[in-house]
Amino acid sequence: MAFTLVAIFLIALIMGPGPGSLMINSPGSEPKFWFGMPALYVWAVLWFFVEAAVIIVAARFLWRKGQDNE
Template identity: 40%
Template structure:
């Protein structure tokens, strides 16, 4: 993959993670409070924390790829 294309992919992923982590993505995962069968945990941690950690992991991967492949002298 060319550096120019990789730059666009990494930047797009990072921006998407910044938007989806704390933003509209929370509306996708938060259950309806009036639902009696709502599940508020994922693997033993609150769903909101798991959602945030997932997107922070995506940001970390984007930064590491940029560091290893794009940020050269």
């Protein structure tokens, strides 16, 4: 489970502000809108929530108090 969470977090870290932002809004093009908001903003917020969900799942199931580190 830890490996999966790390992989998801790293993908979200790359896709949010990195190359993923270029997929959504290529340089020199007109800005796109999703749900009345700039697509780039919605894209970044979506990946932020993915990262936050990974942290919450890890805190709930992997980082318990009193658990010995393996």
